[in-house]
Amino acid sequence: MIGVFDSGIGGLTILTKIHQHLPDEALLYFADQAFSPYGNLSAQIITQRSELIIQYLIDQGAHLVVIACNTATAVAIDQMRERFSIPIVGVEPGIKPAALNSQTRKIGILATENTVASSRYTALMQRFVPHVEVLSQPCKGLADAIEQGSDEVPVLLEQYVGPLLEASIDHLVLGCTHYPLMKDKLAQMVSPGVMLVDTGDAVAMEVGRRLPERRAIPYQITLMTSGQAEAFAKIILCYDDLRWLDSAEIQVVPLLQSIP
Numbered sequence: 001m002i003g004v005f006d007s008g009i010g011g012l013t014i015l016t017k018i019h020q021h022l023p024d025e026a027l028l029y030f031a032d033q034a035f036s037p038y039g040n041l042s043a044q045i046i047t048q049r050s051e052l053i054i055q056y057l058i059d060q061g062a063h064l065v066v067i068a069c070n071t072a073t074a075v076a077i078d079q080m081r082e083r084f085s086i087p088i089v090g091v092e093p094g095i096k097p098a099a100l101n102s103q104t105r106k107i108g109i110l111a112t113e114n115t116v117a118s119s120r121y122t123a124l125m126q127r128f129v130p131h132v133e134v135l136s137q138p139c140k141g142l143a144d145a146i147e148q149g150s151d152e153v154p155v156l157l158e159q160y161v162g163p164l165l166e167a168s169i170d171h172l173v174l175g176c177t178h179y180p181l182m183k184d185k186l187a188q189m190v191s192p193g194v195m196l197v198d199t200g201d202a203v204a205m206e207v208g209r210r211l212p213e214r215r216a217i218p219y220q221i222t223l224m225t226s227g228q229a230e231a232f233a234k235i236i237l238c239y240d241d242l243r244w245l246d247s248a249e250i251q252v253v254p255l256l257q258s259i260p
């Protein structure tokens with residue numbers, strides 16, 4: 001069984017890719033909606049939450065965990081890999097494919113404030129700085145607006161993407177797992193020469209490679225939240241890419257609604 005978590009619905013974009021690549025695998029998804037968004041939460045709390053959630057997913061039978069959140073990966077994955085012995089797969093902004101394919105040698109990255117401020121992100125970016133100019137755009141409030149299905153989303157997209165387009169980037173990296181939910185809208189905003197870069201398929205393939213020997217657990221999918229089941233079910237229906245999950249069971253996990 002594969003355990004997957006994020007601050008909210010963003011990681012469902014990764015879960016969807018995993019399901020497309022590994023359709024027989026049982027999946028367990030945890031949305032930490034009581035603590036969402038992670039984008040400006042302290043590193044200490046994100047680390048504590050990640051540890052509690054991974055332990056819970058393991059207790060439920062996960063034999064591999066995906067941190068389907070760029071922010072929690074940036075802040076906590078090294079400690080989580082030290083703490084747990086099962087494979088832990090993270091997600092990182094696709095700076096590498098964007099940099100390697102850029103013709104204008106300018107790429108733009110959209111990510112949360114915590115991701116952009118992290119040392120892991122700086123190290124990743126610096127590997128490619130000799131080859132391309134990397135324009136990092138911290139997107140305060142965007143993941144949360146997507147999480148809430150707010151009317152603010154188009155305004156925030158315009159605010160964050162507009163300046164990058166003026167700088168003649170030819171790749172726009174979606175460095176937060178919430179952002180692929182806006183990919184149709186983003187595709188309308190950018191000119192045809194600008195590629196949107198989303199690492200969901202690459203993460204799903206990495207999961208396939210790292211998955212320990214298959215266990216005899218039949219395919220099933222369970223969604224869990226530290227927030228409210230009804231609100232979770234409702235927001236899923238707002239996004240076409242997530243509608244395949246509309247009949248999945250949603251469980252509320254009281255154990256994870258606070259930090260002990």
Ligand code: DGL
Nearest residue numbers: 010037038039070071177
């Ligand atoms: N979806 C997450 C990420 O990839 C977290 C966004 C947030 O909670 O701020 O960064």
